[in-house]
Amino acid sequence: MAVIKSAFELAMERAKDLKVDESAQKAADAKMEGRKAASRWLESPGSFDFKEAVQKIEDQLRLTFLKSAFEVFTSQIQLPSNSNVDKEKLEAARKGIEALCMLSPRFRSEREAAIARQKAQALMSQIAQFLNQYNEEIKRVEQAIRSQWAPKLREKERLLAAQLGQSVRIDPMSDPEFVEFYRKNVEEMRKNYASALEGAKEQLAGMCGYTEENQD
Secondary structure, eight states, X not given: OOOOOOHHHHHHHHHHHHHHHHHHHHHHHHHHHHHHHHHHHHHSTTOSOHHHHHXXXXXXXXXXXXXXXXXXXXXXXXXXXXXXXXXXXXXXXHHHHHHHHTTOTTOSSHHHHHHHHHHHHHHHHHHHHHHHHHHHHHHHHHHHHHHHHHHHHHHXXXXXXXXXXXXXXXXXXXXXHHHHHHHHHHHHHHHHHHHHHHHHHHHHHHHHTXXXXXXX
């Protein structure tokens, strides 16, 4: 025999669902505020007071707020897409990470937080060296690829010149074969470096108390 729910029971279930929705919305709002706070910091490093801002957040949402801001800072740590590391952006992210390290609810004392910040500083220095190393390595690999491909490229230029009756210069990056060879070698190296960098960023989050298990 089916159980007929009373109007009271149905109302209570709806209220329960509403509370869940409200809780999820509050968490989403805290995340958004964290991202906004980090963006303001990056516009002018040190100008935004995270310690003051977090006091305005409900206790149970503070870690959500701080973790969201922390993720914005670590997202600034990327392999350079051009020939240079953006040192200014990296420095702004470093300062933000250190500031949030001191505010993590994970730590029971200011001394414990300060020790974590020192470890984060050391790791950030290693990351900066790693990015510079990648920058130099990518230049070396690109030069090696071009040198290795040069004889084949000159042969293609010779054949085209014979057909057209005039000298021809081919931009390597306009040659499909070269582009495929370049992509295969460079992207494989970039993939390996990117994986190592993500591991370092996860380690950084663990040091400062902003991993998933810390949030749970």
